[in-house]
Amino acid sequence: MTDTAVSRLVVVGANHRSSSLALRDALFVEDAAVPGVLAMLRDRCGLTQAMLLSTCDRVEVMAVDADPGACGAALSRFLAEIACIDPADAAGQIYTLTGEDAVHHGFAVAASLDSQIIGEPHVLGQVKAAWRLARDAGMAGAELEAVVQGAFACAKRVRSETAIAQGPVSVASSAVQTARDLHGDLDRTRGLIVGTGDMAELMAEAFQAAGLTRLTVTAPRDTLADGLARRIDAHALPFDQLPEALRGSDVVVTAVGGRTYAITLEQVRDALRKRRQRPIFLVDAGIPGDIEPAVNREENAFLYDLDDLEHIALSGRAGREAAARAAWDVVGQEVAAFLKRRAARDAAPAITALRDHAEALRAEALAAAGGDADKATRLLVNRLLHEPSCFLRDVAERGDEDTRRAAEALLRRLFALHDDKESDR
Known part of the structure; x- marks a missing residue:
């Protein structure tokens, strides 16, 4: 590969597919470090030119170097060293990408296509934070910035042109999305957490x-x-004030897991009467359950357990x-x-x-x-x-037919020359 800005790019790291959680934990670098x-x-x-991206999914370095092969080997040893492990033990878990492969990888990471949960919105923020630290x-x-800004533009297109970020993908995000479907913007709602699991x-x-x-948080043990x-x-509230808190809450999450129901049908009915039937969204995350199942039959009480949210x-x-x-x-x-843009820039000095x-x-x-x-x-x-004529004659005299034909074809293309035989046809 020729010595261009793209050919000098290298990515070395370990992610959720290539490595064990133990290795990623050992490699993890806090923002302050x-x-x-x-x-x-x-x-x-x-x-x-280098940036370090360190998340729960991956720890990787993206860098620019005149010798990407040697740089990749040095970075692999460096990562093994900061993880305090033998480079031989990490070799099968640390990947090295160069050139176009490194560009493709960087764009995919920023677009959240290389994550454990595809489309996670916080990934782009993590990449931007890593770039700010590198800049600081x-x-x-300039070469690394071109790649990073290209990755940001790619992520923006993916977000705006595809549905990759739509739809909840975890139990918690399912609860949030369902609450939004019921109440709209959550900044106008009140929440109640019952339990401390x-x-x-x-x-x-x-x-x-x-x-x-x-x-508001309440639990059978006030200290918890x-x-x-x-x-x-x-805000913390004594547990005996739960019925009153229920009346003022639009979203209720329970995680007590006691032997008796923390919230009963009668308490919910009373809360709905006091709320003039304004709906309540309830999440029962207790094992065993914390909310009397009959609550789900109330017209304006929307009860979901963990199985519902997982579906x-x-x-x-x-x-x-x-x-x-x-x-x-x-x-x-x-x-x-x-x-294509980088190739045009790389050709500019020669032109x-x-x-x-x-x-x-x-x-x-x-x-x-x-x-x-x-x-x-x-x-x-x-x-x-x-000079072009001397070059062609020299190649012909050396008997290098392949090089002569390649050079001749290039000259014909550069100067838009046509073979007389072809023009006669």
């Missing part, structure tokens, strides 16, 4: 990310409710996988367009040199002709064709 790692890449690997560290050169915190964070900011409320920046999530995943085919087409188009050479020969011919235009043009033509 990224500048230090980038400095090590500069000082120890001699890189001037002075590692964002892991699913309660996960659901709370998902709803907060979706815009539900007015959140206080702790969860502090962690998620919510919605499975449907969303299937929809995204179908949309991924169209998204991959977009990635292919964007990679092809990017490579400029050719023009400068022709202009110099023109000036020499004019000076040598002493104002005789006919003589000047003959001199110019002879001088322009001298």
Whole structure:
């Protein structure tokens, strides 16, 4: 491959398909530590253009180097070193991509096509954050920036032209989407978390990310409710005030898992009367269940358990996988367009040199002709064709028929020459 901006690109890393979770955990770099790692890449690997993307799905370095093969080997050793493992043990789990393959990979990552959950919206934000850190560290050169900006443009097209980001793909996102279908924008709703299990915190964070900011936590043990409320920046309420809290809540998530129902049919009926039948969305994430099943028969009470939400999530995943085919087409188009633009830029210096050479020969011919235009043009033509003619004769004399034919074909294409035999047909 010729020495172009694209050919100097290299990506080295480990992702959810190539490596074990243990290796990715060992490789993981916190945001605060990224500048230090980038400095090590500069000082120890001699890189001037590099970015580090470190997420739960992947840890990889994208860099530009004059010798991508040697750079890839050095980066593999570097990653093994920061993970404190033998490079031989990591060899089968760390991949190296160069040139066009590296471009295609980078575009696919930004478009969230290389993620465990296809279409996850936060992936592009992670790539942008990694790029900001590289830029702040002075590692964002023009060649690397061109690839990264191309990846951002590709991700934008994928988002706007395909349905890859539509449909919930996890239990928590299914709950959020269902709540939105019922209530609309969640920033106008109130939420209640009953219990402090892991699913309660996960659901709370998902709803907060979706815009539900007015959140109350209650649990049979007040100390646990206080702790969860502090962690998620919510309000804590004594458990004996649950019936009152239920009346003011539009979204209710339970994760108690006790021997008796935390929320009964009568409590929900009372809450609906006080709410003038404004609907309540309830998620029962308790094992065993926390909400009396008969609640689901109430006209304005919408009760979902984990199985219900998992069915919605499975449907969303299937929809995204179908949309991924169209998204991959977009990635292919964007990679092809990017490579074409970069090839044009790489050819620009040679074109400029050719023009400068022709202009110099023109000036020499004019000076040598002493104002005789006919003589000047003959001199110019002879001088322009001298080197190509010598090259063709030299190749022919060496008996290198393949090179002669290739050179002759290139000259015919460059100067739009036609074979006399072909023109006679």
